[in-house]
Amino acid sequence: MGLAKNHGVSLVEVIVILVLIGIITLIIASHITRSNTDLIAETEVIKAHLRYAQSRALNSDAIWYIRFTNNTYSLYKKGDGSPKPLPGEENPTVTLPAGMSINYGTWDEVAFDSWGKPYTSHSAGGPQVGNRIISVTDSRGSKAITITQNTGFIP
Numbered sequence: 387m388g389l390a391k392n393h394g395v396s397l398v399e400v401i402v403i404l405v406l407i408g409i410i411t412l413i414i415a416s417h418i419t420r421s422n423t424d425l426i427a428e429t430e431v432i433k434a435h436l437r438y439a440q441s442r443a444l445n446s447d448a449i450w451y452i453r454f455t456n457n458t459y460s461l462y463k464k465g466d467g468s469p470k471p472l473p474g475e476e477n478p479t480v481t482l483p484a485g486m487s488i489n490y491g492t493w494d495e496v497a498f499d500s501w502g503k504p505y506t507s508h509s510a511g512g513p514q515v516g517n518r519i520i521s522v523t524d525s526r527g528s529k530a531i532t533i534t535q536n537t538g539f540i541p
Contacts, residue, residue: 429529432488440502443502444498444501449505450463453495454494458481487522504534
């Protein structure tokens, strides 16, 4: 009489396999979350700075605007050529982290009048036509910032 053949899987083997699947899932999930965190955070910072420019315009009779240049941007008040400090920034010119870029479209400025209405230029030659999309991109993806026509709402 020989040894009996075992055709099943023991409870210990099932537990070991489930633990391994759990560990692999955690590693993959943490990598995905970490990779998107920088992009999401930078997009939220830019949104906050755009809202700040709009807030400054709403609280004054002046046009405030953000001017984008390649992967940098700065806050200005119409009639004053020097950039103003933005909240949470050490330098008045904000540079995106390495590997990130910003696509601001045809117009390199987002301006707001004293009603908070968005314009494509600080000279306020014409209000923003349609919703404006600004994209922040890195090697892992992109996030959109929408500036709503007429109201300047930034969701």
